[in-house]
Amino acid sequence: MIEMLSSLVPDTVAAHAPALLVVVPMITAPIAAMMPNGRIAWFLSLLATAASLLMAVVILSQVRSIEGGAVLSYAMGGWAPPAGIEFRIDGLNAMVLLLVSIIGFLATIFSWPSVKAEIRDAKIAMFYSAYLVCFTGLCGVASTGDAFNLFVFLEISSIATYVLVALGAGQDRRALPAASHYLLLGTIGASLFVVGVGFLYAATGTLNMAELSVMLPQIPNNKAVMAGYAFIVVGLGIKAAMFPLHQWLPNAYAYSPSFVTTFLAATATKVAIYALVRFLFTVFGLEFVFEGSTLIWVLMPMGIAGMVACSFQAVFQTDVRRTLAYSSVAQVGYMLLGISLATAAGVSAGLFHLFNHAIIKGALFMALAGMVLSHQGTSLNDCRGMGRTAPWTMTAFAISGLSLIGVPLTAGFQSKFALVSALLDSGWWWGALIVVFTSVLAVIYMGRILEAVFFKAPVNPNKRRKEAPLMILIPLWILAISNIWIGVQSDFVFGLARDAAAMLILGGPQ
């Protein structure tokens, strides 16, 4: 299917696919902002994200065209790297780009009924413009090969995100403190990151990641490089909601518009984790990061602490959105645990879980958005009896919920299984025990929600069936079915993660 789709694209366009993936939503954003009518802006966003998805497919087929994975390099403005800004795409980028653009496209389809109900009419066009800018930024982070350019795209997406979160104020005024809290922490994270990049630039004189990875091993024990490393890990850790730097996340997810929560939960932290992986494995390299075993003493304890602490916190929430938000932080812990193993199996399990979790959380928050539309609330009480009033929405919710727990035949099971086997391979049997333990906690917090949904009497028994609109149901079921598809037939996605990890650990073709 990938080859079929990419053969439809003419060669001249395919040659510029890395740029077009970012440029199409970028140029659509100001056009959408000037549209008088929100519906036109929505339609433009749909076209732009569809174009990005197509480009991501083209890029994937180009990367997979040779054995071991090709590396695409695109020189911005015709200035050859390392002096110019380069878009550099290998197996890892291609996977993240595919993920972001799939979620972006499906979320855009689903957004219209939800956004129309939650955002004032006069602001819808601007809302979609901000969303496209955010999407542009995330795609840019996932494709650039320049450390400073990565910072710029990270800020483009973050600033748009603050705006999008704050627009939840129409529904709930608590969105405003949530957005300003997110803005403060996000800005601190970005500043730390750029300070780190500055240190690297001072030590090496280059900003190109590929060249940095060549030059850094030549200057071992350089204090500036070490300081830069610390700044970058902490800065990206804030963006990725690494425990204990995750405090901005639960409120931002709980009070922003439903559509924004769906999109952010599935993409924003994932892209930050991608950036972290890129810096750890490509720029600094295994020797630098792991020889002093710094990563084992930082990433792994943080990952495990996040898994345990935030799963417990998720159990005690009364609002479903907050439960899922804390669960997101816990899932970030799983990814970090896999990555901190620094083996091909561990990193591929982490990346596989990154992909699966995006699909799981995307589906869960989409179902919740449908619930907000018909029932105006997301507390556990509002959920009661939803299984009877909205069976289609809630069945998809349940499938994704089971996948989050890690029930066999779902995507979540596949990635947790990969993680546990990677942990056992490295001899960390107690890590595997913790993964099983936090999965039990996931049974508890998802179980509370599913019990309320399916086994409690509806709040208002006279209420007739109130299903989410078809435009929500279709993307929701696409995601729910892909959960099962990955659970049964994990070759494609796991293959992407394995190729990316093999390239990171063993060093693919340069």
Added chain:
Amino acid sequence: MNGDHHVILRVVAKALIPIIALFGFYVHFHGEYSPGGGFQAGVILAVSIILYSLIFGIAPTMRAVTPGFARAVAAFGFLLYTGVGVVALIRGGNFLDYDALIRDEPGGHLGQHVGIIVIELGVLFAVAGSMVTIFYAFAGRVSEIRDEDW
């Protein structure tokens, strides 16, 4: 705007505002050879409008430069910048490859000159429009609690 004690402010501001706006464009077009460029020029241009509203009030300013117009200018600036990149793409170069904009004899740099001026013009519009929009958002805010209710 009664009371004659503002007369000096008003007269001086009226004299200064056109000069400030003109200086903004000077900073833009001279940015190629000296410190300056689109961002600084955009800020200076926006300052001339903000100064007007400080002296003559926010309402007449919003009549002269409507909030919708300011937003449209910001969006247009962004579009202009990206548009240059897309034109370069269509003419066979990479994204933002200014040399592809205008084909001249080998060794010529006409495309680079034109490209940088136009994208900086985009920056000027985007910055000026955004600054005025942000200023309006703060200055045009009506307080949610009336003064008597405090």
